[in-house]
Amino acid sequence: MDFLNYAFMQRALLAAVLVGITAPAVGIYLVQRRQALMGDGIGHVAMTGVGLGFLLSWSPVWMATAISVLGAVTMELIRWYGRTRGDIALAMLFYGGMAGGVMFINLAPGGSNANLTSYLFGSLSTVSESDVTAICLLAAFVVVVTLGLRRQLFAVSQDEEFARVTGLPVRALNLLTAITAAVTVTVAMRVVGLLLVSALMVVPVAAAQQLSRSFAATFAIAVAIGVTVTIGGTVTSYYQDVPPGATIVLLTIAAFIALSVLAAPLARRRARALAAAQPAGDPAECAIPATRAAGDEVGV
Amino acid sequence: MDASVTGAKAESVSSESVPESVSSDSVPSDSVISLRGVRAELGSRPVLRGIDLTVRRGEVVALLGANGSGKSTAVRTVIGQVPVSAGEVELFGTPQRRFRDWARIGYVPQRTTAAGGVPATVTEIVSSGRLSRTRFGVFRKADREAVRHALDLVGMADRARDNVDALSGGQHQRVLIARALAAEPELLIMDEPMAGVDLASQEVLAQTLKDQVAADTTVLLVLHELGPLEPLIDRAVVLRDGCVQHDGPPPRALGQHALPGHDHVHPHAPAGAEPIRTGLLS
Numbered sequence: 070m071d072f073l074n075y076a077f078m079q080r081a082l083l084a085a086v087l088v089g090i091t092a093p094a095v096g097i098y099l100v101q102r103r104q105a106l107m108g109d110g111i112g113h114v115a116m117t118g119v120g121l122g123f124l125l126s127w128s129p130v131w132m133a134t135a136i137s138v139l140g141a142v143t144m145e146l147i148r149w150y151g152r153t154r155g156d157i158a159l160a161m162l163f164y165g166g167m168a169g170g171v172m173f174i175n176l177a178p179g180g181s182n183a184n185l186t187s188y189l190f191g192s193l194s195t196v197s198e199s200d201v202t203a204i205c206l207l208a209a210f211v212v213v214v215t216l217g218l219r220r221q222l223f224a225v226s227q228d229e230e231f232a233r234v235t236g237l238p239v240r241a242l243n244l245l246t247a248i249t250a251a252v253t254v255t256v257a258m259r260v261v262g263l264l265l266v267s268a269l270m271v272v273p274v275a276a277a278q279q280l281s282r283s284f285a286a287t288f289a290i291a292v293a294i295g296v297t298v299t300i301g302g303t304v305t306s307y308y309q310d311v312p313p314g315a316t317i318v319l320l321t322i323a324a325f326i327a328l329s330v331l332a333a334p335l336a337r338r339r340a341r342a343l344a345a346a347q348p349a350g351d352p353a354e355c356a357i358p359a360t361r362a363a364g365d366e367v368g369v
Numbered sequence: 370m371d372a373s374v375t376g377a378k379a380e381s382v383s384s385e386s387v388p389e390s391v392s393s394d395s396v397p398s399d400s401v402i403s404l405r406g407v408r409a410e411l412g413s414r415p416v417l418r419g420i421d422l423t424v425r426r427g428e429v430v431a432l433l434g435a436n437g438s439g440k441s442t443a444v445r446t447v448i449g450q451v452p453v454s455a456g457e458v459e460l461f462g463t464p465q466r467r468f469r470d471w472a473r474i475g476y477v478p479q480r481t482t483a484a485g486g487v488p489a490t491v492t493e494i495v496s497s498g499r500l501s502r503t504r505f506g507v508f509r510k511a512d513r514e515a516v517r518h519a520l521d522l523v524g525m526a527d528r529a530r531d532n533v534d535a536l537s538g539g540q541h542q543r544v545l546i547a548r549a550l551a552a553e554p555e556l557l558i559m560d561e562p563m564a565g566v567d568l569a570s571q572e573v574l575a576q577t578l579k580d581q582v583a584a585d586t587t588v589l590l591v592l593h594e595l596g597p598l599e600p601l602i603d604r605a606v607v608l609r610d611g612c613v614q615h616d617g618p619p620p621r622a623l624g625q626h627a628l629p630g631h632d633h634v635h636p637h638a639p640a641g642a643e644p645i646r647t648g649l650l651s
Contacts, residue, residue: 101487220506224497227485230478231548234448235501236471274487282532283490 072307080201081193081303085317087208088260088269089299093277093291094215095253096270098246101226101284107144107247108267111254113163114140115263116170118255119188123177129188130203134255140166141251145243191262191314193303200259207256214249222246223284260299261314268318269295276325279332294324399426400462401556401587402447407456409439409446416442418611419456424556429578429588429601431619434608440591441479443608444560447589448476461556472501475549479560479591483533483544491536491544492529495519498548519551522580524573539570546577557581560591563598571597595619 072078092108099107118136122129140162147158174180187195196204215222225232225242233239250270257266277290302317402424409417416439424430432440445451446458449465458465461473475498483494498519499512520526523543528536533544542562549557557578563571575597582588582601595602605619 097487101485103486105486218506220497220500220503220508223489223493224500227489227494227497228478228480228483230450231476232497233450234471234474234476234478235498235552236469237500278488281488283530284487284493287487 072304077194077196078303078307080196080198081313082300083201084196084204084260085193085299085303085313086296087204088257089295089297090292091208091211091215091253092257092266092269093273093295094288095211095246095250097274097284097288097291098215098222098226099250100271100274101223102229102246105271106267107141107250108254108270110144110159110163111137111141111251112258112263112266114166115251115254115258116185116188117166117173118170119185119258119263120170120173120177123180123184124173128199128203130200130255130258133188133258134203134207134252136166137251137254138248141247142244145247148243149240187262188258189262189264190312191258191260191265193260193306193313196259204256204259207252211249211253211256214245218242218245219288261317265314265318268321269299272318272321272325273298276321276328279325279328280335294321298324400424401426401428401460402589403457403459403462404443404446405457407443407446407458408454409442409451410454411442411451416611417446420608420611420613422606422613422616424587424589426587427582427585429582429603430590431595431598431602431605432589432591432608433593433595433605433620434614438608439611440608441560442611444558444589444591448474448558472552473555475552475554475557477542477545477549477557477559477562479564480545481538481541481565483536483541483548488532488534490530491520491525491533491547492516494533494544495547495551498551501552515553516551519547522550522577523547524577537567537570539566539573542566543570543573543577546574550577550581554586556587556589558589561593562590563592563596575601 073082096105096108099105115133115137117140118133119129121127121136122132125132143162144159147162170185171182174182174185177184221232221237221242222245224235224237225239226246229239229243232242253270254263254266257269261269273291273294274287276294277287281287281290298317298320302313302320305311305316305320306313400423402422404420404422406419406421407417408415408419420439420443422430422432422443432443434440442451446453447460447465449458449468453465460468461470463470495516496508496512499508499516500506502515503509503512517526517529520529523546525540525543525547528540533541536544542565546559546562549559562574566574578588578598578601588601590598590602592598595605599619602619604617605615606613607615607620
């Protein structure tokens with residue numbers, strides 16, 4: 070445990086744990102509304118923010134937050150108003166965001182694509198004191214939203230039309246989800262990188278689904294997996310000199326595979342228990358309904 | 370197909386061309402839903418071409434019509450999901466735009482599944498129907514009891530903790546109805562609640578609805594055919610091509626139409642045309 074003595078490792082671990090909590094916490098709502106790749110889209114847009122941060126010599130983390138919130142809100146607006154051309158508008162937003170990032174960073178004095186790499190794939194060991202402050206504030210926001218409004222976000226993500234008829238402010242909640250996702254992307258940017266963020270939002274949720282039957286359990290297991298893999302990846306990268314972002318993502322996928330393999334016998338056992346609980350020889354299933362017999366007599 | 374199904378329906382309605390309007394000129398004070406001259410377009414296609422529809426307190430009204438006749442759109446204008454291009458929509462005497470008292474309405478959208486992208490239990494789904502009665506989504510004991518009661522009403526209490534993915538089509542529909550009942554609404558709006566529902570669930574749903582009607586709930590139902598709900602229905606409104614074609618007692622099914630799963634044969638179809646086979650008898 071000697072790595073805990075280094076300040077850079079303390080910062081790295083704190084940032085990693087916060088990402089492990091927030092990414093699946095937001096990701097579960099995105100998966101629920103079948104927008105699993107939204108995080109990836111926001112990641113592309115955030116590159117423009119990083120580029121602008123370098124160009125204007127402002128903090129790339131805060132600049133990326135601002136631009137990705139803007140991008141996420143635009144995506145949500147496209148989803149409302151755009152019908153058939155929505156996907157093309159999104160494609161332009163994604164690739165425009167990526168191209169903008171490359172352009173701005175090369176315009177910045179002394180800037181090159183090399184500066185971008187640490188944001189694309191993460192650079193956990195270079196997380197600074199001010200980065201940690203920003204990550205803590207943003208993570209607190211994400212946790213408050215995803216836990217505090219869990220019933221409302223669940224309802225909206227499960228059935229948007231129904232949620233509107235219950236009088237929920239659906240547009241506001243959708244925007245809030247988009248903004249929270251954007252904030253999470255920038256929280257995770259330094260840890261796993263913009264190109265790998267989406268994996269931490271989606272894969273822990275998919276892995277948790279292998280075991281769970283309820284939304285609450287899926288949420289808890291996904292966050293537990295998120296925290297485990299981010300700590301595991303960070304510590305591994307300290308001992309083995311491997312890139313932490315890639316290690317974390319590969320560990321998450323390994324967790325998914327392991328749980329899938331584990332889940333198959335569990336599901337079989339559950340099915341057997343269910344079959345045993347049912348009264349034997351339930352006749353209701355195969356009886357011919359009375360109405361059918363009446364129809365046959367008429368001889369149509 | 371649309372025209373022929375309507376044709377078959379129209380055949381069983383005694384007057385084909387003259388709409389039997391019950392009272393669309395004067396709106397009584399106890400009207401729960403009131404549509405007057407409502408027009409709506411989807412894209413640029415007119416779907417509703419000036420319909421009048423009044424549902425009074427305690428009534429059970431069925432909205433019938435072929436696919437594409439505008440019955441789902443009519444219901445969706447009531448709850449504000451489809452914008453109205455002309456005419457007026459009122460809920461409980463309040464113009465729809467200013468209506469905020471959503472807990473009084475239980476809505477069952479047209480769905481074949483209650484599941485989303487993440488596993489959820491029956492209780493979790495039904496609980497979201499209770500949100501309109503809570504402050505900031507905080508559940509109290511009474512709210513949890515209401516959810517349990519709603520599950521009892523549809524006979525799903527024993528599946529409360531199960532994943533909805535493990536349910537049959539009819540059970541999904543029962544969950545969606547329990548979700549609407551969780552808010553203890555005065556008005557139930559259901560869009561094709563019997564679509565894809567097995568016989569056992571149809572009977573449970575008919576019984577649930579009967580209990581609700583006995584408890585003075587007002588009901589507006591979109592149906593493809595009356596089926597097992599027929600004895601409950603006070604009035605049927607038949608839509609055809611976005612216009613009200615019949616408003617009065619439910620059309621009695623005659624002859625072969627009385628059989629569940631009869632074939633729809635259009636009277637004016639070219640000779641030798643295949644009948645539209647929809648049912649068990651085909």
